[in-house]
Amino acid sequence: MSAKAQLGEKIFLDQSLSGSGRLSCASCHNPAFAHGPPNALAVQIGGSQSNQAGLRAAPSLRYLERLGGFNGTPASKVEDLRGGLMADGRADSLAAQAFLPWFNPREMDNGSVADLARRLRGAAYASQFLTAFATPAADDSTLVTQASEALQALQVEDTRFHPYDSKSDFVLAGKVRFSLPEGRGLMVFSDKQGANCASCHSPDLSSSGQPPLFTNFGYAALAVPRNTKLSVNQDPNFRDLGLCGPSRTDLAGRTELCGFFRTPGLRNVAERKVFFHNGVMSSLAQVLDFYNTRDREPARWYSSADGQTVLYDDLPQSLLGNVNQVAPFGAQARRLSAQELADLECFLRTLSDGYVLGAPSFVGCN
Ligand code: HEC
Ligand code: HEC
Incomplete structure (x- = not known):
């Protein structure tokens, strides 16, 4: 790795770069947990x-190196929006992203650029800035920007962030075959009349022949149920509406964008313990059940008031029309069988990194 990326690794692991002195990037994005959270x-x-x-739930940081900046303009239609880091696309590059956790009062909570610069100057690796960057930082803001560039270099250069060594990669390379349930799962995943996962979580090679990331980088409003356990949600007026805010501020007022979140890639999704932007679900089976029954059995997913189910209960009731109604959603979509759901899960389990040739399939997926 370049000197910049090596410096980036030191910064990524350094808990002293936080207001509490206890939180590093790796605390929430642990390399041993696919660069996702180590807890549930x-x-x-x-x-x-x-x-x-x-x-929001802390995501995995794997496979972000091909995700471009947000493409939106004031004239863009929501179906044309692509890219950007964070669930609402509000950071245009990995370097720009670093400023968000550093100064977020709920995260690393460095009070100011000056505070963070002081912590960087006091770090054991401070002299590595001079090796990594041609010109020494003349002021605090330049030093912090250099640190953000080092974090970006790490995430781009370090292949541990994008090893492309899942079973599905080995299958694409012709080195192994899917088991029958895994192979059937991919068919279910791609069936336009059925699960239709592929329409957003593209399983195809990119136009330039790169392995799939299982996302089209676009945005969709799935009406994930409100997570009533989150402390922010104790305020009934608080709503996380994705693109239209409140975390993202430049699209506030664009009500046609409310409820839309970026489609995440599905690599390593089986390593997660919580799912969706608000961490409301706790198993892959539950996520698949939700996709299959959101509109047929809404009472199972949404809260109720006065004995009535509050449909899509994390959205203002005036914006329910934003919610995606294409298969697998909508009352018309074909219901997936228990076998299809089990097969889908087997396929998703082939997307985890670190496959060893000859290793058995997940229990029940042989
Ligand atoms: C306290 C936990 C926490 C810490 C510490 C933290 N993050 Fe995150 N990270 C999150 C959460 C939560 C999100 C999702 C935020 C959102 O969508 O608004 C996120 C999102 C990201 C993303 C965007 C991922 C995507 O899919 O778009 C990147 C990149 C990232 N973090 C890198 C870092 C780096 C680099 C650091 C250290 C400077 C760091 N994080 C520190 C919790 C954390
Ligand atoms: C219309 C586009 C769309 C379709 C179709 C779709 N997804 Fe998603 N998927 C998304 C979006 C957007 C999210 C993030 C939603 C959120 O957090 O609010 C997501 C999130 C997920 C997650 C959680 C990932 C995480 O990191 O928490 C899983 C697992 C998933 N999808 C699997 C599937 C499967 C399996 C199917 C087919 C049954 C499917 N998706 C169909 C757009 C889609």
Whole structure:
């Protein structure tokens, strides 16, 4: 790795770069857990007193190197929106993204650029900035920007962030075959009249022949149920509406964008313990059940008031029309059988990194 990326690794692991002195990037994005959270919390805890719950589930940081910046213009239609980091696409590059956790009062909570610069100057690896960057940083803001560039270099150069060594990669390379359930699962995944997962989580090679990332980088409104356990949601007026805010601020007022979140890639999804932007689900089977029955059995997913199910209960009731109604959603979509759901899960389990040739399939997937 370049000197910049090596410096980036030191920064990524350094807990002293936080208001509490206890939180590094790796605390929420642990390399041993596919660069995702090492625990089953829906949202992680941060802040200078280590007592602030986050707004969203911490994602895996794998396979972000091909995700471009947000493409939106004021004239863009929501179906044409692509890219951007964070569930609402609000960071245009990995370097720009680093500023968000560093200064978020719920996360690393460095009070100011000056505070973070002081912590960087005091780090054991401070002299590595001079090796990594041609010109020494003349001021705090330049030093912090250099640190953000080092984090970007790490995530781009370090192949541990994108090893492309899942079973599905080995299958694409012709080195192994899927088991029958795994292969059937891919068919279910791609069936336009059925699960239709492929329409958003593209399983095909990219136009330039690169392995699939299982996302089209676009945005969709799935009406994931409100997570009533989140501390922010104790306020009935708080809603995380994705593209239209409140975390993202430049599209506030664009009500046609409310409820839309970026389609995440599905590599390593089986390693996660919580799912969706608010961590409301706790198993892959539950996620698949939701996709299959959101509109046929809404009472199983949404809260109720006065004995009535509040459909799509994390959206203002005036915006229910934003919600995606294409298969697998909508009352018309074909219901997936228990066998199809089990097969789908077997396929998703082939997307985890670190496959060893000859290793058995997941229990029940042979
Ligand atoms: C307290 C937990 C926490 C810490 C510490 C943390 N993150 Fe995150 N990270 C998150 C959460 C939560 C999100 C999703 C935020 C959102 O969508 O608004 C996220 C999102 C990201 C993303 C975007 C992923 C995507 O799919 O678009 C990147 C990149 C990232 N973090 C890198 C970092 C780096 C680099 C650091 C250290 C400077 C860091 N994070 C520190 C919790 C954390
Ligand atoms: C219309 C586009 C669309 C379709 C179709 C779709 N997804 Fe998704 N998927 C998304 C979006 C958007 C999210 C994030 C939603 C959120 O967090 O609010 C997501 C999230 C997920 C997650 C959670 C990932 C995580 O990191 O938490 C899984 C697992 C998943 N999808 C699997 C599937 C499967 C399996 C299918 C087919 C049954 C499917 N999806 C169909 C758009 C889609």
